[in-house]
Amino acid sequence: MMFNKSLKNILLVIFATFILSACSTAKKSGDVSDVYTGKETVKYLASGVPDRVFFATNKSSLTTAARETLRKQATYLRKNKNLNVTVEGHADERGTREYNLALGERRANAARDYLMTYGISGTRISVISYGKEKPVNPAGTPLAWSQNRRSVTVKVN
Amino acid sequence: MKKFFLIFVLNIFFINKSFALIEIDITRGNLDPLPIAVSPLHVDIKSENFDDLKIKDLGENISKIIENNFRGTGLFNPLKKEAFVQKPDIAHLKPRFEDWRLIKAQALVTGKLLIIDGKLKVEFRLWDLAAAKEMTALAFTTTPSNWRRVAHIISDKIYERLTGEEGYFDTRIIYVAESGPKNERIKKLAIMDQDGASTKYLTLGNELVLTPRFNPNNQMVTYMSYFRNMPRVYLLDIETGTQEVVGNFPGMTFAPRFSPDGKKIVMSFAKDGNSDIYTMDLDSRVVERITDHSSIDTSPSFSPDGKFIAFNSDRSGLQQIYVMRSDGSGVKRITFGNGIYGTPVWSPRGDLIAFTKMRKGRFYIGVMRTDGSGERLLTENYYQEAPSWSPNGRVLVFYRETKSGLKGEGFSAKLWSIDITGYNERRLQTETDASDPSWSSLLSK
Numbered sequence: 001m002m003f004n005k006s007l008k009n010i011l012l013v014i015f016a017t018f019i020l021s022a023c024s025t026a027k028k029s030g031d032v033s034d035v036y037t038g039k040e041t042v043k044y045l046a047s048g049v050p051d052r053v054f055f056a057t058n059k060s061s062l063t064t065a066a067r068e069t070l071r072k073q074a075t076y077l078r079k080n081k082n083l084n085v086t087v088e089g090h091a092d093e094r095g096t097r098e099y100n101l102a103l104g105e106r107r108a109n110a111a112r113d114y115l116m117t118y119g120i121s122g123t124r125i126s127v128i129s130y131g132k133e134k135p136v137n138p139a140g141t142p143l144a145w146s147q148n149r150r151s152v153t154v155k156v157n
Numbered sequence: 158m159k160k161f162f163l164i165f166v167l168n169i170f171f172i173n174k175s176f177a178l179i180e181i182d183i184t185r186g187n188l189d190p191l192p193i194a195v196s197p198l199h200v201d202i203k204s205e206n207f208d209d210l211k212i213k214d215l216g217e218n219i220s221k222i223i224e225n226n227f228r229g230t231g232l233f234n235p236l237k238k239e240a241f242v243q244k245p246d247i248a249h250l251k252p253r254f255e256d257w258r259l260i261k262a263q264a265l266v267t268g269k270l271l272i273i274d275g276k277l278k279v280e281f282r283l284w285d286l287a288a289a290k291e292m293t294a295l296a297f298t299t300t301p302s303n304w305r306r307v308a309h310i311i312s313d314k315i316y317e318r319l320t321g322e323e324g325y326f327d328t329r330i331i332y333v334a335e336s337g338p339k340n341e342r343i344k345k346l347a348i349m350d351q352d353g354a355s356t357k358y359l360t361l362g363n364e365l366v367l368t369p370r371f372n373p374n375n376q377m378v379t380y381m382s383y384f385r386n387m388p389r390v391y392l393l394d395i396e397t398g399t400q401e402v403v404g405n406f407p408g409m410t411f412a413p414r415f416s417p418d419g420k421k422i423v424m425s426f427a428k429d430g431n432s433d434i435y436t437m438d439l440d441s442r443v444v445e446r447i448t449d450h451s452s453i454d455t456s457p458s459f460s461p462d463g464k465f466i467a468f469n470s471d472r473s474g475l476q477q478i479y480v481m482r483s484d485g486s487g488v489k490r491i492t493f494g495n496g497i498y499g500t501p502v503w504s505p506r507g508d509l510i511a512f513t514k515m516r517k518g519r520f521y522i523g524v525m526r527t528d529g530s531g532e533r534l535l536t537e538n539y540y541q542e543a544p545s546w547s548p549n550g551r552v553l554v555f556y557r558e559t560k561s562g563l564k565g566e567g568f569s570a571k572l573w574s575i576d577i578t579g580y581n582e583r584r585l586q587t588e589t590d591a592s593d594p595s596w597s598s599l600l601s602k
Binding site for chain 1: 338339340342365367368381386388409411412425427429430431432453455456469471475476497499500513515518539540542543558560561562563564565568592593
C-alpha cells in the first residue's frame with residue numbers, strides 16, 4: 001500500500017514533467033510566430049491598402065500576411081506612377097539600441113525588396129530605420145511590442 | 158643562522174607593511190567601508206572676493222563634494238561633521254590624532270584655501286590616524302571658478318593613495334537627455350560632471366540624437382543624429398560647437414566609437430538591409446571596410462591597445478559577441494552562454510569586456526574576460542544596456558528603463574552605476590531622464 005502510494009507519486013511527478021516540457025516547447029514555437037495580425041494602429045495608403053507590415057521578434061522575414069499587404073502596396077504604387085515612398089523600419093524596445101537600428105533597417109529593406117520584385121523601381125522607395133526610437137504603442141506589453149515591430153510605407157510626395 | 162636572519166628581516170619587512178598606512182582593497186565588494194573624516198577646508202581670511210563665489214562657504218562646499226564622491230564609491234564612510242573635534246585650520250597644521258580616533262575615524266582629510274590675485278590656491282593633507290602620520294599632501298593653484306574640479310582632483314589623489322588605483326572623480330559623463338512621452342521622446346546631447354553637477358546641453362532637441370562617445374582627450378564627441386532625417390554619425394568639437402558628418406556614406410551610419418589613439422572612428426554602415434563595420438581615419442578621411450558579412454555587425458569597440466575590435470553580430474542566428482583583429486581578420490565568437498549578447502565594451506585596463514545580456518525577457522549587465530571566459534553578471538533588470546567604463550576600469554555606468562503602463566505611463570530612463578565587483582549599484586543624479594552614457598577619461602591627465 002505504502003509502496004503503491006509512493007509509486008503513484010513518482011508517476012505523478014513524471015506525468016507533470018511531461019506536461020511542463022510540452023508547455024515549454026509550445027511556448028518556444030509561439031515565440032517564433034509572435035507577429036501582430038490585428039488591425040489596430042494600421043493606417044491606409046488608400047482604401048484597402050494597409051500602410052504597414054509586422055515582424056516576429058528579432059526577425060525580418062515577411063509573413064504571408066505581410067506579403068499580401070505589400071502586393072497591395074505594389075499594385076497601388078503601379079497605379080500611382082508619380083508617387084514616391086519611404087519605408088520606415090522599426091523594432092520593439094526589447095533589444096539593444098544599436099542592434100535595433102540595424103534590425104529596423106533590415107526590416108525596411110525586406111519590405112522594399114519585396115515591392116521591387118513586383119516591379120516598383122528602387123528609386124521610388126527610400127528606407128529609414130528608427131530602431132526602437134518611435135514606438136507606435138508605448139505600452140510595456142507583448143501586444144505593444146508586436147505592434148512596434150513593423151515597417152511602415154509612407155508617401156513622400 | 159644566516160637563514161634565520163633572512164627570515165627575521167623578511168618578517169620585519171612584512172610586519173612593517175601590515176602596520177603601514179591604511180589601504181583599501183577594491184578588488185572585492187567592500188562591506189566595511191573606511192571611516193574617513195573630511196574636515197572643511199580652512200578659508201584664509203586674506204581671501205579676496207571672486208565673481209559670485211561665496212568664499213566663506215567654499216571650504217565647506219569642497220569638503221562636501223569630496224564626501225559625496227567618497228560615499229559614492231561604497232569604499233568609504235564619510236563621518237558626520239558635527240562630531241568633528243578640531244577646527245579646520247588647527248587640524249590642518251597637525252591633528253590631535255587620539256581625538257579623531259575617538260570618533261572612530263581612520264583617515265582624516267584637512268586643507269586650506271586662499272583666493273588672491275584672481276587665483277585659487279588650495280592645499281590638502283591626508284592623515285593616517287592610527288599610524289599618526291601624514292600620508293600625502295598636495296598644493297595647487299587654479300582659477301577660482303574651477304573650485305568643483307579642485308574637489309574632484311583632491312578626491313582622486315586621496316582615492317589613489319588609499320586604494321593604489323587611479324581615481325575617476327575629475328571626469329565627465331556625456332549622455333542623451335530625454336523628455337516627453339515615450340512615443341514622442343525629445344532627445345538632446347548633455348554633458349555633466351561625474352557627480353551630476355554642471356549639466357550643459359549641447360543640442361536643442363530638434364532632431365533625434367543617440368549614442369554620444371568621447372574621444373580619448375575628451376575634446377571631441379562622436380554620436381548619431383537624425384539631422385534632416387538622414388541618420389548619420391557626426392563629430393562634434395565640444396569647445397567650438399562645430400560639427401560635421403563623418404564620411405560620405407550613402408545610407409545610415411551608427412554605433413560610432415573612437416579608436417584609443419583618437420585618430421579613427423569605428424562604426425556601422427547599413428546598406429540594403431546589411432550592416433557592416435567600417436573605420437574612418439579622421440586626418441586622411443580614408444574609409445576602410447572591416448567586416449563583410451550578410452549578418453548585422455554592429456556595436457564595435459576597440460581594445461585599449463588598438464589591436465582588436467569587439468562587436469556583436471547575429472551571424473549565428475541571434476546576437477553574440479565576437480572579437481577580431483582591427484583589420485577585420487581572425488574573427489572569433491566569444492559568447493556561447495544561454496541568451497543573447499550585445500554592446501561589448503573593452504575595459505580601459507584591457508582585461509575585461511563589459512556587455513549587455515538578454516535572457517528570458519530580462520536584461521543583465523555583465524563582464525567577462527576578453528576570450529569570453531569568466532562571465533559574471535552584475536545586475537539584472539527589466540531593461541538596461543549600454544555599459545561604459547570609468548577610466549580606472551572599476552565602475553560601469555549604463556542606462557535602465559522602467560516598464561511602462563498601457564498608455565506609456567510610468568516610463569523612465571535613468572543612469573545607473575555599479576562596481577565590477579557587483580556591489581554598490583547607484584542611480585546617478587541627472588536633471589532629466591537620461592540614456593546612452595559615456596564616461597570621459599580623467600580630465601586632468
